[in-house]
Amino acid sequence: MAxxxxxxxxxxxxxIGATKATESKPRGARGPGRxxxxxxxxxxxxxxxxxxxxxxxxxxxxxxxxRVEAGEFFSLLGPSGxxxxxxxxxxxxxxxxxxxRILLGGQDVTNLPPYRRDVNTVFxxxxxxxxxxxxxxxxxGLRRQRIEKNEIKRRVGEMLEIVDLPNYEKRQSSQLSGxxxxxxxxxRALVNQPKLLLLDEPMSALDAKLRRQMQIExxxxxxQVGITFLYVTHDQEEAMxxxxxxxxxxxxxxxxxxxxxxxxxxPTTEFVASFLGASNLLAGSIVSTSGSRTTIAIDGxxxxxxxxxxxxxxxxxxxxxxxxxxxxxxxxxxxAVVASDHNSIGGRVRVSTFTGVGNQYIVETNLGVEVTAxxxxxxxxxxxxxxDEVILSWPVEHTFTVxxxxxxxxxxxxxxx
Amino acid sequence: MEQLVPPDHAGGVAPRRTRRVxxxxxxxxxxLPSGLWLLLLFLVPLVLMLSLSLKTCSPSTGACVMAWxxxxxxxxxxxxxQEFITSLYFAAAxxxxxxxxxxxxxxxxxxxxxxxxNFFLLMLLVPFFVSFVIRTxxxxxxxxxxxxxxxxxxxxxxxxxxFHILGxxxxxxxxxxxxYLPFTALPLYVALERIDRRVxxxxxxxxxxxxxxxxxxxxxxxxxxxxxxxxxxxxxxxGDYVNQEILGGTSNTMIGTVIQNQFLVTLDYAGGxxxxxxxxxxxxxxxxxYARLLGSRTIEQYL
Numbered sequence: 034m035a036x037x038x039x040x041x042x043x044x045x046x047x048x049i050g051a052t053k054a055t056e057s058k059p060r061g062a063r064g065p066g067r068x069x070x071x072x073x074x075x076x077x078x079x080x081x082x083x084x085x086x087x088x089x090x091x092x093x094x095x096x097x098x099x100r101v102e103a104g105e106f107f108s109l110l111g112p113s114g115x116x117x118x119x120x121x122x123x124x125x126x127x128x129x130x131x132x133x134r135i136l137l138g139g140q141d142v143t144n145l146p147p148y149r150r151d152v153n154t155v156f157x158x159x160x161x162x163x164x165x166x167x168x169x170x171x172x173x174g175l176r177r178q179r180i181e182k183n184e185i186k187r188r189v190g191e192m193l194e195i196v197d198l199p200n201y202e203k204r205q206s207s208q209l210s211g212x213x214x215x216x217x218x219x220x221r222a223l224v225n226q227p228k229l230l231l232l233d234e235p236m237s238a239l240d241a242k243l244r245r246q247m248q249i250e251x252x253x254x255x256x257q258v259g260i261t262f263l264y265v266t267h268d269q270e271e272a273m274x275x276x277x278x279x280x281x282x283x284x285x286x287x288x289x290x291x292x293x294x295x296x297x298x299x300p301t302t303e304f305v306a307s308f309l310g311a312s313n314l315l316a317g318s319i320v321s322t323s324g325s326r327t328t329i330a331i332d333g334x335x336x337x338x339x340x341x342x343x344x345x346x347x348x349x350x351x352x353x354x355x356x357x358x359x360x361x362x363x364x365x366x367x368x369a370v371v372a373s374d375h376n377s378i379g380g381r382v383r384v385s386t387f388t389g390v391g392n393q394y395i396v397e398t399n400l401g402v403e404v405t406a407x408x409x410x411x412x413x414x415x416x417x418x419x420x421d422e423v424i425l426s427w428p429v430e431h432t433f434t435v436x437x438x439x440x441x442x443x444x445x446x447x448x449x450x
Numbered sequence: 451m452e453q454l455v456p457p458d459h460a461g462g463v464a465p466r467r468t469r470r471v472x473x474x475x476x477x478x479x480x481x482l483p484s485g486l487w488l489l490l491l492f493l494v495p496l497v498l499m500l501s502l503s504l505k506t507c508s509p510s511t512g513a514c515v516m517a518w519x520x521x522x523x524x525x526x527x528x529x530x531x532q533e534f535i536t537s538l539y540f541a542a543a544x545x546x547x548x549x550x551x552x553x554x555x556x557x558x559x560x561x562x563x564x565x566x567x568n569f570f571l572l573m574l575l576v577p578f579f580v581s582f583v584i585r586t587x588x589x590x591x592x593x594x595x596x597x598x599x600x601x602x603x604x605x606x607x608x609x610x611x612x613f614h615i616l617g618x619x620x621x622x623x624x625x626x627x628x629x630y631l632p633f634t635a636l637p638l639y640v641a642l643e644r645i646d647r648r649v650x651x652x653x654x655x656x657x658x659x660x661x662x663x664x665x666x667x668x669x670x671x672x673x674x675x676x677x678x679x680x681x682x683x684x685x686x687x688x689g690d691y692v693n694q695e696i697l698g699g700t701s702n703t704m705i706g707t708v709i710q711n712q713f714l715v716t717l718d719y720a721g722g723x724x725x726x727x728x729x730x731x732x733x734x735x736x737x738x739x740y741a742r743l744l745g746s747r748t749i750e751q752y753l
Contacts, residue, residue, distance in 0.1 A: 127651055147654040154655045160648040164670045173666075174656035225656065 076260035077138030077151070077228035078103040079124065084133030086119050086285075093119040095285035097133070101263060101278075106255050108264040108272035111282035112308065117265045118157075120282075121231050124263065125154045138228055148177070153222035154231040158238070159214045161206035167193070167217055168202035174225040192224040195254060212243045219254070229261045236271060248274050269309050273297065281305045298358075301345055303435045306356050313359065313404045316437060318351040319344070326429065329355050333400030337376045339432045347436055354437045359407040361431040364394065367422035377426040378404065382417045392416060396425060503724035507717070514719055522724045530708050530725065537704040540619065540694075541687035544626035545634070548683050549676065551627070552635035557668075560642035571639065578632050586696045589625050590616065593697065617699035625693035630686065634679040641675020642668070674744050681740055685733045689726075705729065 079101040086094040094116040101107040109117040122128040124135060126147035134143045142150050153174065162170050168189055175185045193199050196216040206214060215235055222230055232251075236244045252275045255262050266272050272279045273293040280290040281304070289296045289305035300306040306314060317331040327341045337355050347353060357376075371377040380398035391409045394417065398404050406425055408416075417423050503522055505514040527534070559570045577585065591597055593615045596604070603609040615621045645668060653663040691706030698704075705725060712722035 125655060127654075146659075147651070148657045148659055152655075154652070156648050156652055158646075158648055160646065160652040162649060162652070162667065163646075164667075173653070173658075177657035177662060221652075221656065 076103045079229060079261065079263065080136040081120065081124075082134045082136065084120070084123065084130045084135060086116070086123060086128060087131040092116075092285045094123070094130075097285070097287065099280060099287065099290075101261060103138075103261055104259055106252070106262045106264065106275055106277045108266060108276040108279040109282055110266055110269060110272040110279050110309070112267060115282040116285035117267075117282045118233055119285075121154075121233055121263060121265045124229075125152055125231050126150050151228045152231060153225050153227040153229075154233065155215075155218045155222050155235045157234045159206075159218040159235075161214055161217055161221070163206060165206070166202065167198065167204045167206065167209070170206060170217055171221045171224050173221065178225070188224055189220075192220040195223070195257070196220045197250075211238050212247065215239065215247065216250075219251070223254070223258060223260075226258075227260065229263060230255075232262060232264045234266050235264075236266070236268070244271070251275060273309075281309060283308070298431075299343055299433050300356070300435060303354055303438050306354075306433070306435050311359055311405060312356045313362075314354045314356045314435070315400065315402060315404075316352070316354050319347075319353055327434075329353060329434065331355065331400055333398075333402060335378065335400055337432060338429050339434050340430055343432070344434050345436050352437055353434050356433050356435060357427050357431060359393070359405045360409075361427045362404070362406040362425050363427060364396075364406055364408060364417060365424040365426055366417075367424060369424055371424060371426045374429050375426045376429060376432055377424050379422070379424050380404065382419050382421045382423055385417065385419050394423075396423060398425070499723050500727055502719055503727050505720050507719050519720070522720055523728065526721050526724050527728070530705060533703050533705045533708050534728075536702055537688050537706065540623050540626060540702075540704060541684050541690075544623045544630065544687055545680055545684045547623065547627040548631055548634035549638075549679060552631060552638050552679070553676075556635050556638035556642055560639055560645075567643075571636075574635055575632055582629060583692055583696075585629060586625055586692055589621075589628060590696055593621055593624070616697060619698070619702045621697040622694050622702060622704070625697040626687050626690060629690075629693060630683045633683045633686065637675050637679040637682055638672070641672045641678070645671045677740055677744055681736050685736060688732065689729050 079099075081097045081099040084094055084097040085092060093114075097116070097120060099120075109120060111117045119128060123130050124137075126142070126145060126149075130143060134141055136142070137150065137152065142152075162173065165173070171189045171192060172185050175188060180188075189202070190199075193201060196219055198213060198216055198220070201209070201213070201217075206217065209217065215238070218235065235251075236247055239247060248271060251262075255275075264272070264275065276293055278290065278292055279296060280287045281296065282288065283304045288302045289300055289309075296305060297309055300309060300312070303314065306312040315331050315333075315337070317329040317337065320328045320330045320336065322328070322341050322344075325341050326338050327344050329337050329339060331337055339355060344353070365371070365377075367379065378398045378400060380396040382394050383397045383403065384393075384395040386393045387410075389410070391407055394406045394408070396404050396406060404425060501516065502514060504516065504518050504520065506517040506519055507514040555574065559567055559574075563570050580588075592599060594600070595614045595616060600609060600613065600615065604611055604613065615624070649671075650663055650667055653667045654660075658666060689706045689709070691704060691710045694702065694704040694707050695710075709722045709725050709729075712718040712725070
């Protein structure tokens, strides 16, 4: 039965969607496939339950709890050493968790070796087999599963079509460009029709232009094949462009999780606010809450109003940081009247930089802190020059609050992992 | 770059030209010492040896005259083809033994040596800091009829009292295998060490078990190293005479022993030189074969 099912649905990826709709196997249903591998073709959900990984007494991953839904494009985003690659490697079976469990499609895979998991990986360095040509690279996984020869030929051909590399079968991997190697690595993983595809910074070796092109391509392929993608990157733009949801990791913990828009617009921690995009953060303390509005006194003087439901749990303390994204700030002349339900700060423009798509202003505010504001280049706003007195104003709902970091911690955005 | 420099005008030509000439000569000047070294100590002796093989020498005085005696090669071969075959057999067998012994060692150091890889490599090499001849003589003690091993085994009656190894082909092959082990182990180590671990992980990710990963990834990627190890071990073994002299008997003479005898005992310089030339051709054939099969670039990584 299971093998018949496998044959029936072992066809093109285009047909998977249809199969899914009609078949609707219970999640985690376990076919007798080869070597006890789980033989159904649905994408699987992933669950990390209290997973900790310790290297030399340091927690690379610290009590991670994460759930990725089936069919989702999920990104783990964070600076180098934040534990995102370690998490991915534990899911692939290359590292054993020190503590905790990992579930794939409801099944505990914590102690399964990589070859027993219905998971395939696109490695950071592609890790193509240097002694095999493109065809054999892509066919490697299928051969290990003892798939019939003609079937292998058909599936490899089809997959090379999907990644836009037809007629490259005989090329050696050393004869391919970075982008082509990356697509072979993708085809080599996807051709096995895994339930989950892991991608470990697959674009880090590509130049910016190719990277953007591949981002669109990857999202297209993910939509086409419909399986779960777990994408690890330090590039916030990449993560936000492609992901359905993302998690920002830092020091082995998840600092913020949600849709890119949610995480960007309402960051919950100071780290997320500064790592994901640019933020203006002003230290202050909570004065009062009335209705849906909380008033915060800024350390340098003045008050800012924030939506009450955006105030995080401060654990008894009133110290808080108020943030606003530079592009949410409107720049008004010094004598303008601030609209209702807006926050405002007066100041003097210190630097005005034209960036093509807009103007970036660094404004020395009356509170003694510098605030960065950003105005799009659409031609009809005020374009103050440095030295001009201005009022910065933004809607209350675009103001967020985060719990301040205990001490001043360096947040660097370095490459690699 | 070139376009940015304004074209030369009459005044500035002279100093700039001398500087250019100097710059053009620099690589040649820098390679002069090593070039001379190679010419005087490598190429000249080689040519002398090859020309010597075509001369006829007086057996009494040892004086040689160029006679373009091409027949020397065929007559030497008809005289000593048995020794060539013996050498071929000993060297091939000992090389295979070395490959079998070194592969697990090199594999273990490369994959499981961790931070102490260099220490393990050093341990592998330590015995070879001792002179070649002395090492072989020690083996003579080890293998001697009533020595450490055979004596003990005979004492507990595991071996008959007449049993001996010294003087047999096995003693020569054992000595060869022992003496040339690093020549096999090091290229194998280099080949295994440079295998990208991520490629291996990719194989496991693509449903390869440890065994399949070894057969389908490690072995194919180690092939150039295995071939290099074979050449590096086989070629010097082929011309070796010390092991046969010390550990072998009278019936299993290797070609190296013949050459040594011709130069130092019978003073047949032409004969020794022509046999050496044949040895050289065999070695070149091996390297040629390697280059054809695996590409010339891979050789440079090991030799």
